[in-house]
Amino acid sequence: MTKWVLLSASILLVLAGTPLAAGTAAQSAPSLEDYGRRFDELRSGRGPAGETLGESERLARMFDLLWEYQLHLEPNEATQFGYPGLDDRWHDLSEEALARHKAMLPRILATADSIQRARLGAQEQVDYDLLRSTLRDQIDGSRFPSEYLAIGPLDGLQQDVPQILAWMPTATPADYDNILARLRGIPTLIDQTIALLRKGMRAGVTPPRITMRDVPDQVASLMPRDLDKADLLLPFRKYPAGFPDAERRRLMEDSARVYRGEVVPSLRKLHRFLVEVYIPGCRQTVGMRDLPDGEAWYAYEVRHHTTTDLTPREIHEIGLREVARIRKEMDSLIARTSFKGTYPEFLTYLKTNPNFYFKRPEDLVRAYRDLAKRVDPELMKLFGHLPRQTYGVVPIPAYAGKSQTSAYYEPGSPEAGRPGYYYVNTYDLKSRPTWEMVALTLHEAVPGHHLQAALTQELRIPSWRKYQLNTAFLEGWALYAESLGDEMGLYEDPYAKFGQLSYEMWRAVRLVVDTGIHSMGWSREQAIAYCKENAIRADHDIVVEVDRYLVWPGQALAYKIGQMKIRALRTYAEQQLGPAFDLRAFHDEVLDHGIVPLGVLETNIRSWVETRRLEAAGKQSLAPGQ
Secondary structure, eight states, X not given: OBOOGGGOOSSSOTTOOSOEEOSGGGGGSOOHHHHHHHHHHHHHTBOTTSOBOOHHHHHHHHHHHHHHHHHHHOXXXXXXXXXXXXXXXXXXXXXXXXXXXXXXXXXXXXXXXXXXXXGSOHHHHHHHHHHHHHHHHHHHHTTSOGGGOOOOSSOSHHHHHHHHHHHSOOSSHHHHHHHHHHHHHHHHHHHHXXXXXXXXXXXTOOOBGGGGTTHHHHHHTTOOSSGGGXXXXXXXXXXXXXXXXXXXXXXXXXXXXXXXXXXXXXXHHHHHHIIIIIHHHSBSOOOGXXXXXXXXXXXXXXXXXXXXXXXXXXXXXXXXXXXXXXXXXXXXXXXTSSOOSOHXXXXXXXXXXXXXXXXXXXXXXXXXXXXXXXXXXXXXXXXXXXXXXXXXXEEOOHHHHTTSOSXXXXXXXXXXXXXXXXXXXXSSGGGOOGGGHHHHHHHHSTTTHHHHHHXXXXXXXXXXXXXXXXXXXXXXXXXXXXXXXXXXXXOOSHHHHHHHHHHHHHHHHHHHHHHHHHHSOOOHHHHHHHHHHHOOOOHHHHHHHHHHHHHSTTTTHHHHHHHHHHHHHHXXXXXXXXXXXXXXXXXXHHHTTOXXXXXXXXXXXXXXXXXXXXXXHHHHHTSTTO
């Protein structure tokens, strides 16, 4: 799973608004109407000085303007991506800002529509088509009030705020003043979040109550009595060499005063609201179809996350077929081991044998790091292009472990000089078996999320395309990457191979469960029971994962749908090219165009296959003796 701040990095964000100023520098930030006038000016076909612009120039200027607009809408993302100048503020979640942004979307699309596609170059046309499809998708989604779901067990300010503060630059006193400004902005951010949650309650749009059980504890963990244990003050506990002593004392005093006097009271207010008002007022139903306009909302989420026109029913049936197919592979693999017993007994053996589990969190993290280094040198066998950016393996923060999945990846930033990070969960070690480690590492680190994200950041494509959140491509690639352990010689241990099949089974089960919950009226208990019957996961993991599907409808569908498309395209290429098929070149082709919808990926691969086929035929005709 790729975990982005606010779980979104698409070009335009429904949750975004005008930047929420936390310091005086924000007063000079462009207003939404300023951006509106600049989009209108582009639509006229003339530049600031009245000069006539060609279509390629208009498109390039629109991409630049959109990127600037996005970063001003989402200062959190500007910090995450390493773009300076916006580190003293949070995003604005006020109702007014949200409404203005939603009204802006058709205005931006009209500017895009005014550009004459036929006058663009081939690559420009691809970028243009992706821009328009992204804008249309955002407009389609803006009818649904996703902003009312501003906090949950896997996202929300209680997780985003400490992460953003930890990412902020800390080289100069001005950098620390930006962090201090953001601390001062937390009470307003909390007030805006509470206002959205209240409006959601009145509209009947809340998360299922059961999923919110750990959120108060997540908020409480941000306000320990001991300042030395406060995650929000972590930046103020370390300074670069040569930092002025007077500035250090000032910042430590000011941050402690703001934290005690402003931040903690606002967090207590949020905690009290969640416990006394919001959670008791959350719905007891679990399916998205139970929300206002819920069936249409879920249909949109399915299209959005899979980038296909598949219906929930069609995906449900695909899931059932995949569960049956993978189960047969599992049975065949068990027969090749020395284990004597039934399938349920084998699962019990995997879950209970202490040899499959670590006793200390640090040993688990160390083993993941060792495994990652085993994978790295194998990559040259499968890829012609490898990224320069490095990655690290670290534990998931303690405050989030209980409600988080087994692992996730957070992209790095070349601009900020920050590597990618593969986060592994050390909570409840008896639910973290060693036989899942290979598949998990291939998915989250390399050749999965890190390799794909780092390569995308190096491409010569518009900046907004580098950070799109296209789940079907991103997660489809990462799930496909798990299967590459066969080519890398990492599944010689049958238990590790069974772990890979168990993860593929888990993604197939998701197709059944997610659609069952949100489209067919399944209960949470029914979903948990189906997972226990078909998936090889600890009970705690199953509960956490099912609750994830409850709060992220449709997202979990993208993994298997994307993986099946990539695997089908590989099979097509192998069949069409025969001996001329080059796996390294195929993988490069999949990744060299950036993050694209599955339909665009298929077009790219079919065009590549045809080009390779013609090249192979030409070489054969020129061979001696022909």
